[in-house]
Amino acid sequence: MKNLMKITSSLALIILVSGCSYKGDLLDPKKPKIDDTLEVVDSNSIRTIADINAIAFEWRKVDDSRVVGYHFYRANLEKDGTKLQLIDTIKNKYATHYVDTEVEPNTKYVYKISSATKSDIESRTTSDYVVSTLDVPEGVSFIQAISNLPRQIKIVWRPHTNERIAYYKIEKSSPQTPKWEKLAEVEGRLQAEYIDEDLKDNVVYNYRVIAYTFDDIATKPSEIVKAQTKALPNGTTQLNATNDKPRKIILNWQPSESSDVLKYNIYRSSSATGGFSLVKTVNAQTLNFEDFVNEDGKIYFYKVTTTDVDNLESSKEINAVMGSTLAKVNKPIITLAQIQGERAILNWQSADKRTVSYNVYKTIKDGFFDKKTIKITGIDALRYEDKDIVRGVEYSYAIQAVDEFGIASEKTAPTELVLPKLKELN
Numbered sequence: 001m002k003n004l005m006k007i008t009s010s011l012a013l014i015i016l017v018s019g020c021s022y023k024g025d026l027l028d029p030k031k032p033k034i035d036d037t038l039e040v041v042d043s044n045s046i047r048t049i050a051d052i053n054a055i056a057f058e059w060r061k062v063d064d065s066r067v068v069g070y071h072f073y074r075a076n077l078e079k080d081g082t083k084l085q086l087i088d089t090i091k092n093k094y095a096t097h098y099v100d101t102e103v104e105p106n107t108k109y110v111y112k113i114s115s116a117t118k119s120d121i122e123s124r125t126t127s128d129y130v131v132s133t134l135d136v137p138e139g140v141s142f143i144q145a146i147s148n149l150p151r152q153i154k155i156v157w158r159p160h161t162n163e164r165i166a167y168y169k170i171e172k173s174s175p176q177t178p179k180w181e182k183l184a185e186v187e188g189r190l191q192a193e194y195i196d197e198d199l200k201d202n203v204v205y206n207y208r209v210i211a212y213t214f215d216d217i218a219t220k221p222s223e224i225v226k227a228q229t230k231a232l233p234n235g236t237t238q239l240n241a242t243n244d245k246p247r248k249i250i251l252n253w254q255p256s257e258s259s260d261v262l263k264y265n266i267y268r269s270s271s272a273t274g275g276f277s278l279v280k281t282v283n284a285q286t287l288n289f290e291d292f293v294n295e296d297g298k299i300y301f302y303k304v305t306t307t308d309v310d311n312l313e314s315s316k317e318i319n320a321v322m323g324s325t326l327a328k329v330n331k332p333i334i335t336l337a338q339i340q341g342e343r344a345i346l347n348w349q350s351a352d353k354r355t356v357s358y359n360v361y362k363t364i365k366d367g368f369f370d371k372k373t374i375k376i377t378g379i380d381a382l383r384y385e386d387k388d389i390v391r392g393v394e395y396s397y398a399i400q401a402v403d404e405f406g407i408a409s410e411k412t413a414p415t416e417l418v419l420p421k422l423k424e425l426n
Contacts, residue, residue, distance in 0.1 A: 032071075032114070038123035039064035041113045046126065052105045052134045052217050057098045059113065064123075067093045067115040071122055074100065077108045077130070089116060105217075106135035137162050137211070139220040145207050145227035150310035152197045153227045155207050164213040165189040171221075172196065173206045180208070201312070202231035233258035233306045235314040241302055241323025246405035249300060249323040252288040256306040256314070265313065266291075267303045272320045276303055296407055297327035329354045329401045329409045332382075337397065337415040344386040344417050348399055352409070355401040360384050361411060365394040377402075392421040 045060035057072075069091040073084040090098060093115075103109060109132070112125035142158035155170060168191070172183040186194055189211075199205065206226045211219040236253040243249075251266065261284045267276040268291065280289055291300070301320035307313045329352040336347035346360070360376040376384070389395060396414040 033121045034124055035117075035121045036124060038066060038115050038117070038121070040123045041070065041115060041126050043126040043129065046113070046129050048129070048131045050131055050133050052136055052213075053103060053215070054099050054101045055103055055109070055131055055133060057100070057111070057113075059096055061093055061096050062115050062123075064115065066117050067123070068118050069093055069095075069116040070098075071114045071116050072098060072100070073112040073114070073125060075110050076104075077110055082110060082128075084110070084112060091116075103133050105133050108132045136217065137165075137213075137219040139222040140168075140209050140211055143207070143209055143222045143225050145205075145225040147227040148230045150230045150312050151199050151201060152195055153199060153205055153207070153229060155194045155196065155209070155225070155227075157192050157209050157222065159190045159192045160211045160219070162211070162213070162219075163189070165211045165219070166214040167212050169210045169212065169218075170194050170196075171208050171210065175204060183207075199229045201229055204228045230310065230312065232312050233261055233308040233314045235306055235318060236264065236304045239302065239304050239321045241300075241321045243322075243324040244326055246326045246407055247293055247296070249291045249293060249302075249325060250288065251291065251302055251304065251321075251323065253304055255284070255287060258306065258308060260309045261306045262309050263307045265305045265307060267305070267316070269301050269320070270299070272301045272322065276301075276316070276320075281307075291323075293325050296325055299324040326403075326405065326407060328407055329403045331409040331412050332358065332399050332401050334399060334412055334415060337417060339389075339417055339419050342387065342389070342419070344389055344395060344397070344419075346384045346386075346397055346399065346415070348382055348412075350382065350401065352401060352403075354403040355409075356380070356404050357402045358382075358384075359400040359402060359408065361398040361400065361414075362386065363396045363398075363414065365396070389417075389419050391419045394418050 039062040041062060042060050047058045049056040069089060070093070071086055072088045074087045075082055075084045087100065087102065088098070108130060111129045111131065114125045115123035140157045140160050144156050146154040166189065168186045170183045170186065171180045173180050183196060184194055196205070204226055206224055208224050209222045234257045236256055239251065239253040241249055241251050263284060264282050264286065265278055266280045266282070266289050268279045269276040279291065282289060299322060301322050303316060303318055303320050305314045305316055331351060332348040333351055334346065334348045336345060338345055358379040360379060361373055362376065363371060363373045365371045394416060395418065396416045398411040398414045400411045401409040
């Protein structure tokens with residue numbers, strides 16, 4: 001490892017020394033003009049240091065006064081065979097270091113060097129010099145993705161052993177998007193954790209980690225690991241809502257099958273298709289709820305969801321259950337309303353089997369503006385006789401049914417009765 005660090009430092013120094021070079025035309029088809037009398041670079045003096053993406057050269061300078069620099073020729077033995085191309089020219093013959101950075105990892109190259117003059121004439125080249133670049137480092141040796149987290153996945157890996165590693169790139173794919181996409185960069189060789197957040201529920205994701213050196217050389221990708229986000233908790237079952245309770249609706253349900261349920265949320269709406277709002281949250285041990293409603297015959301729709309210890313809530317896309325408070329009893333049917341003798345007689349029929357008693361509303365109208373209503377309660381018969389009437393006074397009667405819970409029906413339409421005044425004798 002220390003030798004590798006020394007190589008990197010040497011390469012950096014060599015790059016600075018070789019800053020006087022310029023790139024030639026790699027596709028220049030011109031055949032070099034050779035002067036056999038020009039001094040040739042000593043092939044035995046050439047030394048190289050190979051890296052992953054660079055090869056550093058060192059050689060002994062030539063003393064020929066006609067020489068002003070050097071030409072570098074190169075061929076990729078795997079792609080080009082031995083077909084050499086001019087890749088660079090160094091314009092100072094006293095420069096004896098050069099770094100070729102246009103190379104690929106784990107590749108074998110052949111080089112030749114010639115002495116260059118001010119014109120287009122050059123010397124014969126050196127013997128073939130074959131050198132191979134280093135392979136990219138292996139990827140991280142261990143990686144793990146942790147499942148069953150709420151809308152997130154944790155990726156951990158073993159820090160890379162290569163001290164040249166500067167950072168990691170985390171890449172992600174999924175069954176829906178199989179193409180790998182860059183997710184994040186984690187700075188520092190010893191950093192070995194990343195948490196991918198804001199994910200979908202109960203979805204599988206694939207991950208891999210690629211380490212990068214300080215000069216942005218990528219290692220091989222790690223193995224691919226996969227993990228799945230936590231599923232939403234199971235909802236309740238067998239939700240029931242009553243429709244026969246006075247001024248309240250009672251809900252009850254069976255518990256969720258999920259083991260980590262923390263609470264239940266009760267939602268209510270006047271419509272089965274939307275507008276639900278949270279009315280109550282109860283703990284996981286509570287499997288019922290009484291919704292007190294100060295209105296008879298009121299209909300509501302309900303949904304009950306579960307929330308687990310990670311604050312994940314089961315789906316609200318479930319069918320609502322209808323419940324209602326006990327409706328008003330049906331009003332009775334008046335069958336007789338007349339004056340008999342000095343009495344007002346009212347007969348009626350029950351229109352609802354829930355009825356246990358009746359209220360009679362007697363309104364006395366004495367004059368155009370003077371009106372008074374009296375309520376007579378607790379009548380358990382189907383007949384009422386009113387002896388407390390006065391001749392010439394207008395009376396009206398309405399009847400109301402009442403059930404065992406005190407829920408009263410609407411009143412019947414008022415029936416007017418008048419006991420005529422007696423005619424005065426002359």
